[in-house]
Amino acid sequence: MKKFSNILIANRGEIAVRVIKTAKALGYKTTAIYSEADTAAPHVGLADNAVLIGPAPVQQSYLDMDKVLAAAKRAGADAIHPGYGFLSENAEFAKACAAAGIVFIGPSADAIDLMGNKAAAKRRMIDAGVPCVPGYEGRDQSDEVLLNEGELIGFPLMVKAAAGGGGRGMRLVHARKDLGAALKSARSEALNAFGSEELILEKAILQPRHVEIQVFADAHGNVIHLGERDCSVQRRHQKVVEEAPCPVMTEELRDRMGSAAVEAARSINYLGAGTVEFLLDAAGNFYFLEMNTRLQVEHPVTELVTGLDLVELQLRVANGDPLGLDQSDINLTGHAIEVRLYAEDPSEDFLPCAGDIALWQPATSPGLRIDSGITNGQAISPFYDPMLAKVIAYGSNREEAIAKLIQGLEETVLFGFATNTSFLLDILRRDKFRQGEATTAFIAEEFTEDDLKAPVPSISELAASAVLTYEQERNMAKAMSLDVPEGLLNWSSGGLLQSNYAFSFGGIRTAVTVAPANADHYSVFVDQEKIPVKVLSRGEHNYRVEADGTRLDVAFAAAGPGQMHVAISGKTYLFSDDLKAQASGEAAKSSGTVLAPMHGTLLEVFVAEGDTVQVGDRLAVLEAMKMQHDILAEVEGTLQTVLATKGAQAAADDLLFEIAEQA
Template identity: 55%
Template sequence: MSRFNSILIANRGEIACRVIRSAKALGYRTIAVYSEADSNALHVQMADDAVCIGAGPVNESYLLAERILDAARQTGAQAIHPGYGFLSENADFAQACVDAGIIFIGPSAEAINLMGNKAEAKRRMIQADVPCVPGYEGVDQSDDTLLREAGKIDLPMMVKAAAGGGGRGMRLVHNREELADTLQLARAEALSAFGSDELILEQAIIRPRHVEVQVFADSQGNTVHLGERDCSVQRRHQKVVEEAPCPIMTDALRERMGAAAVAAAKSINYQGAGTVEFLLAENGAFYFLEMNTRLQVEHPVTELITGLDLVALQIQVAQGEPLGLTQEDIKLQGHAIEVRLYAEDTSQDFLPTSGPIHLWSPPQGEGIRVDHGIRSGQEVSPYYDPMIAKVITSGPSREVARLRMIEALNQTLLFGTRTNRDFLKACIENEVFIEGAATTAFIGEEFSPEQLEQRPPSFCNNAIAAVIELQLQHQQAFASSVNVAAGLKNWSSSTPMPSRKRYQHGEKALDLWITPDDEDTYIVTDEGDHTCTVNVISINDGIAKLSVDGRRVKACFQKTADKLYLSEGGVSSVYRDEIPFDGLQDQTAGGGNIIAPMHGQLLELKVQTGDSVEAGQTLAILEAMKMFYELTAETAGTVTDILVEAGTQVAADELLIQVEAAE
């Protein structure tokens, strides 16, 4: 037995908070590490002790193993839980913990090393008779060899980073002419994200389900699986919605997939929590994809259908104790669904966003669980993964869990940076998802670019926003004047005087006129034929209770210096009255100019001043939030100026390249 009573969590955000909660409940002393950008983060406040390990960028803080080990020595931490991401699947870090006399709450360095490389893992699984996707996973990584081996694989084909995960270094190839460029881009992305540019090639399995099996093993040789999770709803090869159990799973298929997952774990003498991921084809065949040698983001759905605390089990096994479970002890009950709340703009190909969190209010209720590491008043940093919270619902049936998820998302409030909340709700309400028929092609097949656009709010919501803003202005005026009676706020010596608001939603400008009807009632009209009557019942502490044309409405809002954030009926929208800002619009000319879509590092410039460019041509490559983005020309023209250098950090909305559009 290897007893310990203190745990350092080598991570941040929601997973650090998740580990701290279970560890503290079991009586362990907890230590957080944090970057300068996370100095006020929730996980720092929750822990018993905390140590700053460097600047905001991950390669100056969370990826520095020696800084984390120094923090452990400094605080007397006897064990380290790596969470997921960062150093969680770094074999050198796991071994360094052991060498320092600190228990690593995870598998051995050897197991991590074996399964951390997709090529080596696939070779090992083939030896263990675990079904694998046809492809190339050889040691020879020359371009000539990869191009030659690719010729033996049917299209479409996947190019994958051998050391990777989370969709980074992964590219889909539809024609062989694009393969050479794809290899170059995948290599660069893999090297940046994982420190290795090794690639594997695989035949793409069209419209599969992504089904993974949770395994657990102790040091006594006991290995079990805890059922499966369906993680098919993905964008950019990253999971968005997960559920357990898989909607189409049969007892016979679960037995076969579970046996394959257990065999995979036993073949490498695995210990601790792990996940064996499979592609499940439409014909019922399944293929090994990879093994994640850590706790998964989606572990809560397994916890909810098994009644087990997986973090507590990790701590138990790390101390050399037996699992205390046999396969027969594992009973799956009910259904659970998890959605990942990302800071991203779905209308811009799910582009990550960063910025302030003016208000964070997670949902509550029967069968609702929220794992998060954020709070009102903090910032969503550009340095880290854009996932900011997980909303999980459970129930006795899949439909109950699904309906609870809709209600939970309706209640979820994050005012500030843009999120994918409304998109998540659209996924859960989609008929294909309702039928349990979603595959990895779900988002591409069910959501056109137009459907991913942020829908403009309804006239009713616009009217609610306008009335709330007007009422807040009245409240501010009354608070600053002792001579104004509250009962006279809509008084006029003649006919009622309308107020005007002008809102911009995308390219559409909307003018509204708000005319008092009595003390707390307004008639709202627009330039068209829309009109409604809004009666204010109460406006307090960010909640407005109203009657709109006789219908009772409860809206949540947050007012900042120049914007009103509103959530009503499960739809979020942002309002900025343009009238006070007339004449103050940004004069930076558009044309073909290249603007940074987010904070990040400009990795490469592909043009020089004076170059002629075509529409769609890649002009630069930006790295942000662990992904590479190609910045392309919107129009043909000539590069007239380059305002930044490769290798430098750039800010969101910064002008990078000036392009004079061709006439």
């Protein structure tokens, strides 16, 4: 095997930062690539060298193999680490690296090709004796055959994209009458996401655990596993929380699952890091789901419980060296849990969000590891996956890890757009999760629409935030009027100043008055109820206050005139003063005006000018941040304007449709 010394990381965000750190620590030179949208991204500055490879859209940058290889040649890189996503499981890219004399830090192109297709992978696993879910993975993809096979399998069943993952091209079908429509929509999503319409059918294993085994193989015939990860808490088949070890794992079950995973890797002459994923039912039966031929997002939990650096092992194996470990060297100690911090709005059906980071303040509590690739002021582009960071906690046992993770999330601050922080905290606090009983049905069973609504501040939080807003406005006024004596800041000719605000949350508008008593003490009236507030300490972005006898740690950042981002115990609010908005003449947008919720591509447009629509009718499908979003009519009426065009790009807040409401 060729030895290498300069590694190009063909990725972005937190995984690029993660790989660069280990590579540099081992003495390798590192080269980053970046798109025009990532000019200010942390991974660019962290690497020894960086090469611009194109515009923001992934097809013109991170997924353009020729540009990536040209960047490697330009930088003198003799190896490429693909991270995960993008080109990491692209067999053609692995072949192209080999043809260019560049080491691909991953398995062979043949292994990637085989395991990248769920149908082919399942056929191979059946031949290798690995337990598999009953289903259809045949080459005949006609509707007639798939409908007949569905009848034979029985319902409920899963329709899955053979070439994909991450929940895209996947449908749960409960009855035969729904299978035809599921096949059509799954094919469309699979073609757009993966360039292939091939599907497989599988018997739905309801309420299983999703348990994966981390495997490693070197070029000297050594194949081992590093234990398991439980990834059962999922939303739309995408992992949200991952932990190691699995809460219900026994040594006997681990041995059986580990042996099956090792056999799966050995049967395809695997090399490097891989993950064999299984469904585990309540009776202890497990079934092969798929194999990911790359490093996983959730690899940090394995690192924490094994004490191993998985990227270091990848580099060692790719350089032709022995793994240096055998199965008896692997011991799992303690417990680790990871959550994925997303730019998305749970109250809006988890719609991905984009915007500028107003404040990124990761927690620094003991027992935490935070993997991120973001920084203050950075623009979060709509072109990429909305996962921005991972918060991981390690403890001597599961209970301790949960407690540390809750504390870490409460202390972590990310302002500029909606995030899923409150949702993650809600998961960790649920009894079913704390008792280790969560299955893949956990979120669907545990969370209602009301649970996902945006948080509403308590009266104490309202009062504390009003004081914070008042002080920031006062400080701004002081900065603009340098001749005002310090002792007169809270005074007017009529006595102590009072400031009035109107804040709206959950559709309810609350009147708030702030009246200072002295530099640190305030009387705040929330809908006429008096709340005493004392400021205990002040920082650039953090206050500690006592409101109505309750101590609160408050993080904040200005969001614009009359607006303030506020975070308290993991809950994030945007305080916007309605009185200032009214004074500026800002009007609410008409509900008959349909705007693009974010930047994306219009995959389908279902209506034309003159059509009549009802509330909830599908107007179009927008693809953004690797997800498809239905654009729905909010009012009943007639399409007066249709600016949406199939295949066109739409920017956030672009006008798509105007509906003349029915009188």
